[in-house]
Amino acid sequence: MLNKKIIQSAILPLTLLLATTQVNAHRAWIKPSETVLSGEENYVTFDAAVSNTLFVPEHVAYRTNSIVAYAPNGKTLELENVATGKYRATFDLKLEQAGTYRIASASAGIRAMWKDDEGNRKMWPGRGRSAEGETFETAVPKNAKELRVSYSARRVETFVTLGEPSTDSLKPTNKGLELVPVTHPNDLYATESAEFIMLIDGSPAVGAEVEINRGAMRYRNQPETINLKTDANGKFSVTWPKAGMYFIEVSYEDDKAQAPATKRQGGYSATFEVLPL
């Protein structure tokens, strides 16, 4: 029953997620307590929130109904002890098989903006709302002025590994903006470099903007942000300056959208743990 619910909510309408993330103004993150684990079985507990300061929950809790956990064999896994507080949501995951788990929230959809005859700004779906049975054809007037239609995909995720890292759960879905690891995301160490490839709908996302921040921002004066761009193969590489929990944000935009959209946007963010050598 719950599993079915989880699967159904795997791809939420974009608007639902936008409602929780306040459109770009804040960072949406899912942070595991640990990412490299041993034992026959183990538990990881997660915090999920939308906030400015990493990883301090100070704005709103993340909506857990959009979060799906995938076991190393690709099967979805039940989130345990789900609770939503004022500033953060929390849940546990029981790891029973060795390998890498993906914990993700992904969404995609189109949005139209135009002006009506009186010059008023119109938007479909409305802010914080989903399509609600309407389609682009029925919702947007044929003679809409200054019509702009964009397709946006968004993904927020993290990974944890019990025992030896595996790669089955890291395979891209080829929808939206995704990260394909060259370096395994649960095998990251301070002073070493790591490489990742960004894909947009399955093709290299060239020239995507990458912003990397280390957590515990509250305890330093400078953000120490690392800004990068993906190369002609969609690849970027980073040398981790210090151990810590890192937040990776990638944004991409082009005009290769499917009609009626003319603009394609992708947003990706992930929480990675970097251990000391």
Next chain:
Amino acid sequence: MKIGKLFCGLICALATTAVSAKSDLQLEVSIPRLQVAEYHKPYVAVWLEDGQRKVTQIAVWYDVEMENGKGEEWLADLRQWWRRDGRKLSFPIDGITGATKGPGMHTVDFDLSKAFKNLPAGQYTLRIEAAREVGGRELLQIPLNLPLKSGELPLTVEGSSELGLVRLSATK
């Protein structure tokens, strides 16, 4: 003069003879006594890495007594060992894993002479890692060349926090 040179040659040859096949190597690991409010015996891993980081396991001391393999939950705290090889293994490992040990000098059970004899000649690193519950972590290394020459022994390294003296020596 001529005789002296010959004599020296003989002595030198003896001194550099490869350590023979019998179990005549001893590895000792010292765990320091610490003045702390809450003390738990450390988890310790000892392994040998070749130039390609291929690992030979030598010893892993962890809480083997806990029910349902619960003690394995903290093996990942031996971070380097876990990354290099530990995470690929199933526990316990016959002849390698054993109970944690308290302060004092401990001799590793593993037959190093036999293991070294089966490894190709070349450069290796002996690594010793310790991680203690509510305590710290320390990683030590002893670079060595195989086959070992008896004249090179003992090889030692001294820890500064979670480990004391580590000594690889000939037993005779």
